[in-house]
Amino acid sequence: MEIQTEQFTAAVKRELQNARSRAFLKVMPPVLNMKRDIGLSTFPNIDAAQAYGAAIRQEAMARLPELLEEFEKNALANGAKVFWARDAKEANETILQLAKERGVKYVTKGKSMVTEEMGLNEILSKNGVEPWETDLGEFIAQQLHRPPFHIVGPAINVAVEEVRDLFMAKANMKEPTLDPVQLGYAARLFLRDKFHHVQMGITGVNMAVAETGTIINVENEGNIRLTKSSPKTQVSVMSLEKVVPTMKDALHMIRLLSRNCTGQKLTAYVSMDSGPKKKDEIDGPEELFILIIDNGRTKIYQDLKARDALRCIRCAACLNICPVYGQIGGYAYGWAYSGPMGQVLNPLLLGLDRTQDLYRATTLCGACKSVCPVGIDHPSMFLYYRSKDVLGDPYWKGKKRPSSEKRFFKAWISAVTRAWLWNLGIRMVRPLINKDVHDGVISKMKGPFQGWFRTRDLPAMAAKTFHDRWKEIKSREAQGEGYRV
């Protein structure tokens, strides 16, 4: 997937003009928030349930290396084959090689954000293995070459007319229709043929259970089940933070994931694989490959503050509640991960230099934090990234501010800590600053400070400083005039 995080501002401007996106954003997030509230109400104590989720993920991160080893040991004992990859390139090569060795012409894919992060589809199709995204939204987004609008409904905003034209052109649809149900059915028929004959399937992993070596997928459509049942070969890709200690922990996380994501008590399917099919089974994979990928996670793991980002289970509750996402939608975030979770993850995975706008396009209101089932403190992460960026932190590729800004603030500190200098300065700049005052407010200024006025005003400078007024009062007092405010 092409990384477009640096075009944030341009994408925001475009999306704010996009009537369809805006109409959609008025409806979708509030509906999902309402469903979430109803879903969570089945817990005897919602806060306790969310806090317990945070504790599970915190423990999983604290014990990460140990849990990964335990998971691997048990997965191997179950008969799975486990591969490790340092980065996207290694992971893509491993998967491509598996496909080539087996002579497969195409693969079906279950929705997997980590393979989007890896750019797996591009590598496969460039090398003669056609990747078919089979989640309906992902299928549409893939065919239209668009980033996901929402991490749960990647193409939920795409116009039915556009879907119709796409399916007529690329999905063997016979009769044009604008009925979403008929369109969905056309996609079913088209992809069904792929599932029927598929030789290799690729999925992500929602949770990997250390104590049993089991991988778990959570879904509604059935495309992941088909991808894990029909073909002879299954490849499941997991970023290394997906592990949880026990089956019991996994079940609680699945309860939280379903409710926080779509408000469901449970998604239609939760499939738990412990190894390949047994010899006497007629379907299911003969070989199950589990690919554990780092791709920047061990780097995140070194930084205790940043480490909290690895707790994320991709439920998207933070997208639906976010006032910024609610205005701009998912495209502007420019990569696989959008909304507050994208603002937390993308800077760590791509570097602070390439994601400048992401951790600044926030009101710091904390709505994301208030709904997060794993206890991520998004606003404090954004402030952390800003400080690292300003300091030019090399580890996170902070960009540092221009030296002129640094000089300005040095001078500023010097001025504000010396009364005589401050008073002198005020007298000098007041006429310049107050040149453009209208109704007591300055709303634009030329020169190095114009950026401030993109989204803010400044009150006009008072005609007299506090010191001036104080002196006046004192002198009047001395003359016996008393106070006059």
Place this chain on the structure above:
Amino acid sequence: MQQHSAREEILQKLKTAPKQSLSPRPDLPPLSELSMTQEEMIHRFTERLVEETGVVYRVQNNQGALEKLAEIARAEGLKKVMVSTDDVLATLDLPAWGKRNDVTVMTPHDFPNRDSFRDAVFNEAQAGITGADFAVAESGTLGLIHNKDQARLVSLAPILHIAIVPVERMNPIYERVVDQVFGNLKPLPSQFLFITGPSMTGDIQGVLFKGMHGPRKVIVILVG
């Protein structure tokens, strides 16, 4: 060799990272289903599955199940079905039921290999009929252990899934079920599955569409 070193390198980096202090887990109040009677669980199961547009019938015994099945077959116009050979269905003799009701009954064992089974289950079967190892009240969920007598595609590829479940297999919450599977079975089943209602999507314009890739309709017959 290269794979090996990636593994070592990754684990090494994780192990040498700063350690994080761990506070004890907070309290988690038990779910309400844990204090339910069996009838209350059946009620909760039915209520939750119906919310997800599942259909639930309750019959007295196997004879009732077979009659209900015949009724469904007539209503849905079923001529050819794929049937699991699990322990629930084994007690029902569905091949004989098929003959009486003019429905061709196929089982995965009728097919010599994956490809011929796939042809039949994708293209010929109008419905998949299975038993279930568990039902879970908390969300109207079925639990299926996949093995030689419970092929994965039977409950997945056909547009209609009919599941027959003895009521004594009703459980309050997932943990009770998962303990029985992951705590007891050696080796573990290649796949353990929760099904909650039909396959669905809202991916085009948020319009709910049942039967995306799996069944459009799920019918559960509770026996007992």
